[in-house]
Amino acid sequence: MLDLALTFAFACFAISLGLGALRLVRGPSVPDRVLALDALCVNTVAIAILLGIRYDSAAYFEAALLIALIGFVSTVALARFVSRGDVMD
Amino acid sequence: MRVALEVAISFFLAAGGLFALAGAIGLARLPDFFMRLHAPTKATTLGVGGALIASMLYFIGSGRPVVHELLIMLFLFLTAPVSALMLAKAALHLRLPSRARLPDGDGEKEKAG
Numbered sequence: 001m002l003d004l005a006l007t008f009a010f011a012c013f014a015i016s017l018g019l020g021a022l023r024l025v026r027g028p029s030v031p032d033r034v035l036a037l038d039a040l041c042v043n044t045v046a047i048a049i050l051l052g053i054r055y056d057s058a059a060y061f062e063a064a065l066l067i068a069l070i071g072f073v074s075t076v077a078l079a080r081f082v083s084r085g086d087v088m089d
Numbered sequence: 090m091r092v093a094l095e096v097a098i099s100f101f102l103a104a105g106g107l108f109a110l111a112g113a114i115g116l117a118r119l120p121d122f123f124m125r126l127h128a129p130t131k132a133t134t135l136g137v138g139g140a141l142i143a144s145m146l147y148f149i150g151s152g153r154p155v156v157h158e159l160l161i162m163l164f165l166f167l168t169a170p171v172s173a174l175m176l177a178k179a180a181l182h183l184r185l186p187s188r189a190r191l192p193d194g195d196g197e198k199e200k201a202g
Contacts, residue, residue, distance in 0.1 A: 005099035009140065012106030016113035016133075023116050023125070031180045032122055038172055039116055039129040045161065046109060046140045050102075053147050061157035068161060072168040079175035083182040 009050055016043045034078045041071025094150045098143045105139020108132050122185045123177070130173040137165055 017040060024036035045064045052060035077087050112135075115128025141158045148155050 001099050002095050005102040009102040009106035009143075012110045013136075013140075016109045016136075019113040019117040020129075029122060029180075029183065029185055031176050031183065031185065032125065034179075035122075035126060035129065035176055036116065038176075039113065039133055042129070042133045042137055042165070042169075043109060043113070045165070046105070046137045049137075049140045049144050049158070049161075053144050056151070058148065058153070058155050058157070061155065061161065065157065065161050065164070068164055068168075072164075072172060075172040076175050079172070079179045083175075083179040 006050065006054055010047070010054075013043050013047050013050065017047075030082050031079070034075060034082065037078070038071060038075045041067060041075075045071070091150075094146060098146045098150070101139045101143035101146065105136045105143065107136075108139060109136030112136060121187055122180050123187050126173060126176055126180070130169055134165060134169045138162060 020036050020039045020043060024033055024040065027033045027036055045068050048060045048064040048067060052058065052064075081087050109132065112129040112132025115132065116125055119125045119128055141162045145154075145158045148158075
């Protein structure tokens with residue numbers, strides 16, 4: 001049963017990644033693409049955690065934490081670049 | 090005990106996956122940027138929260154509890170509203186079109202009449 005639920009969750013997050021990539025390619029404006037990148041990062045964190053359950057290993061949490069950190073910093077930097085034309089002033 | 094734990098883990102996994110799927114469908118389908126901003130910033134956070142709770146239960150059940158999930162959950166819950174706020178400010182700055190229709194209030198009618 002755990003395997004079934006794990007497969008279901010993997011499928012859900014994979015479809016979410018596909019839809020996010022669709023919005024990333026199609027998005028009419030720049031904030032749309034930044035939002036899609038942020039959603040992709042969060043979904044990747046979830047998939048890393050699911051891989052940690054699947055392979056019964058605690059080594060995936062550092063990867064998930066790093067992906068979350070980089071995703072947040074890059075989203076803030078891109079949003080500031082869009083709104084001010086400059087990341088740091 | 091073992092079966093109950095497995096049922097709980099499966100429930101949180103399925104709920105997390107469904108929440109993430111709902112957020113992604115909203116991201117792909119909704120018509121304007123501010124609606125699209127609303128969909129994944131909440132639903133995806135709930136989805137990752139479900140996966141993290143499932144992982145926490147799994148590692149508690151296998152006898153070696155880890156606290157990294159709490160760290161990731163805290164970080165995501167703290168930063169998701171901040172990044173959404175920054176994106177909304179960027180979109181307001183660019184004056185993206187919004188399709189929100191305000192309801193015809195009585196105040197407008199009184200002013201007209």
